Amino acid sequence: MKRIVTVVLMLALVQGTRAQKGLPGFGKVDKADLLLTDCDFDKGAGALVLIDYGHTYYDRGTVGFSAFKTVFERRIRIKILKESGMPYADVRIPYYTRNNEQRILKLNASTYNLDAAGKVQATEVKKSSIYAKRLDADYSSMIITFPEVKVGSIIEYSYSMESETISLNDWYFQRRIPVRYSEYKLEIPQMFRFSIQPNITDSIEDKQEVTTKSISLSEGYIETPVLTSQYIMRNLVGIKEEPFMGAVRDYLQRIEFHLMQIDYGDRTDDRRTKWADIVASLKKSESFGKQLETPVPGTASLLAEARAITDPEQRMRFVYEYLRRNLTWNDEDGIFADAGIVKTWETKTGNQADINLLLISLLNDAGLKASPVLLSTRSNGLTLTNYPNTEQFNSLMAYVTIKEGYFILDATNRIIHYKLTPEQVVNTNGFIVEGETGRWKEILSGKYHYKVTAAVQGEIDAEGNMKGNCLVNCYDYARVQRCEELASNPGKFKDDYFYKPYPSVKVEDISINNATADSLPLEQKIKFSTSLNSSGNYRYFTVNLFSDLDKNHFIAEKRFSDVDFGIQQDYNLFGNFTIPADYVFDGLPETTTFSTPDRGILFTRTVNADGNLLNIRITVEFKRNFYGADSYADFREFHKKMFEKLNEQVVIKKKTSP
Incomplete structure (x- = not known):
């Protein structure tokens, strides 16, 4: 990760110059930009x-x-360069609407194209194409539908957001697509003291000026020193997703602001939020803590049945299994309830917070100890334990303690076994909302890994055709991943794991067992055939079939992001191959063991040939799940060598006549 530096500055802002010096005004579009077909500093961008x-x-x-x-x-202006860039014309502006604390005003939007005569043609977005959509009890989204958008178009929109708060918006200079010009201007009274947390690696223009300005109040106005800050960055390439990189947001160049103090001259007011303040606020929230104080009608028989189970772990499992079988998740994440747990119980549907707060409530009523745990999934980004706020979290689950152990339960997931921590939050930090201050907890996977075992048996005939069977068993997190993909799209599942990776292999039959038995491995039985490559009296074949190690994701020479697998991984491949009686083994992969320099990943292969029978075993153990970008060179070299070994050919030769 890029190193984050925290500094504390005195900032200020007031009504100042609205003009955007050096920038073309709204609607003043350069024809050259409409003729633009590519980004000169980030080729191929959409x-x-x-x-x-x-x-x-x-x-x-x-x-x-x-x-x-x-x-x-x-104010934002975007050029659509390719069809892949069209989604950037789908604009949604989130804002906080509880108690009308944020309001979006003065919204203007237009689409620009060149007409047949080569003149700039502006199409204003009609008011009917701008509307607000409620997301949950706290947030809404302003949606803009731009007309006449096509490849080559430019869209532009501007708005003013008023907030009944002193807090500042964080500013992201960088995006997934390239940014030619990004500027953030602040005018902040020096009575407001903010900490500034920059995550910047490229060149930035930083201008500061202190002046005395007036701020109008409900009764008159005050004059105060104001610090005008101007931050400008240019020609930022888009952040490209790399395999196993974690959250894109963590790598975007940005500046974050946190209010620390208000200096009234004769006294200072400490405005640093503490986690105890967060806990107190959550407990008072109708969408959070109040839900756990609400009785749920109609649950008496379920609770009676649960209380009759003497073993606490099995009692927890009973309630958890009941909810995930009978409730339907509406695909919305978040930490605040929307429908509420009573309505969720009645309608059997809700968002993640609705369902898991209901789970927590029922577990506590059943005599267990359960608390909400706030989490940020790896795809959402890292949490900052030193800056208390709830906006960094995107997931709420149940934290249950039994004896000396704990469980992280998400009743929206109908596939995962209750002993497995949901994969998307493994190796993150969760904030447990309990007591007066709450506490942080490192969320680990424990003894459970991503584990795949493949046993291949193949028989080669005199014509060079191999027929065989393979048994693939997926355990723990590998089972969860494949079961989710199987449930989502069975055809794509088979393509991704059995057809596309092995184009020269004909898969004749696939049977799948234990897809609904979460305590058993997912069993996949494959019947296959293939023709060996040949040259004269020699034939060749690979033993790396259906191992889940078919693609090297780390071929790029350079990498800017860390490698985050999330879960430790175990792969086992067992091969048993019989060749024709009139053939002999002429070239065999060698028995070998090698590892990364830190021994975090270990590759082992044993090979044994006896007569016309070949037995081979390959194991790959990923004992580490995280590698920093600074160690990528060694990491990449290991993967290069590993896939060379995995794809080495077995050579057989026809016996020569005496």
């Missing part, structure tokens, strides 16, 4: 952010609610 401008200042707050309000002005 879209390009031409302008991303933000401006924050303070104004008079709402009487009776707050003394100040934050005004955040935003």
Whole structure:
């Protein structure tokens, strides 16, 4: 990861100059940009952010609610370069709507194209194509539907967001697509003290100026020193996803802000939020803590049956299994309930927080100890334990303690065994909402790995055709992954694991067992045939069939992100091959063992040939699940060598007549 540096600065902002110096005005589109077909500093990009401008200042707050309000002005212009860039014309602006704390105003949007005469043609987005959609009890999204968008178009939109708060928006200079120009301007009264947490690796222009300005209040105005800060970055390449990289967000160049103090001159007000404040707020929330205080009608018989189970672990399992069998997740994550646990029980559907808060409530009513645990999945990004806020979390699950152990349960997942921590949060930090202060917990996978075992038996005839069978067993997290993919799309599942990776192999039959038995490995039986390559009296074949080690994901010479597998991995391949009586083994892979320099990944192969029978065993153990980008060279070299060994050919030769 890029190193994050934290500094504390005194910042300030007020109504200042609205003009965006040096930038073309809204609607002033350069024809050259409409003629643009590629990004000169990030070739092949699907879209390009031409302008991303933000401006924050303070104004008079709402009487009776707050003394100040934050005004955040935003303007974005995007060029659509390829069909793959079209989704960037689907604009959604999230905002916090509880108690009307945030409001989006002055929204303007247009699409620009060149007409037949080569002139710039602007199409304004109609008000009917701009609408708000409620996401949950706390958040909504402003949706803009742009007309006349096609490859070559430019879209542009601007808005003002007013917030009844002193907090600042974080600013992301970088995106998944390249950014030509990004600027964030802040005008902040120096009575407000923020910590600045930059994650910057490229060149940035940073301008600071202190002036005295006026801020209007409900009664008159105040004059105060204001620090005007201007941060500008140019020509930022888009962040490309790399295999097993974790969250893209963690690698985006950005500046984050955290309010620390308000200096009133004669005294200071510490505004640093503590985790105890977060816990107190969550417990008072109607969408969180109050749900756990709400009785759920109609659960008496379920609870009576649960309480009759004397073993605490089996009692927990009973309640968990009942909910995940009978409730339907609506595919929405989050840490706040939407429907609420009573309605979720009645309708048998809800978001992740609805279902798991219901699970926690029932487990506690059944005499167990369960608490909510707030989590950020690996795809969502790292959590910052030193900066208390709930916005960094995107998942709520149940944390259950029994004797000396603990379980992380997610009743929205109908496939995973209760003893397995959900894969998307393994090796992350979770915040357990319990007591007055809560506590952090490192979430581990324990003894459970991603484990695949393949046993291949093949018989080769005199014509060079191999017929065989393979038994693939997937355990623990490998079982979960494959069962999820099988349930989602059975045809694609078979293509991805058995057909596409082995184009020269004809798969004649696949049978799958134990897909609904989460305590058993997923069993996949394959019947196959293939023709050996030949040259004169020689024939060749590979033993690496259906092993789940068919593709090297680490062939790129350079890598900017860390490698995060999440789970430790175990692969076992057993091969038993019989060749014709009139053939002999002429070239065999050697028995070998090698590892990464830190011995975090170990490859072992044993080979034994006896007469016309070949037995081979390959094991690959990933004892480490995380490798920093700085160790990628050795990591890549290991994978290169490993796949060379995996794909080495067995050579057989026809016996010569005496």
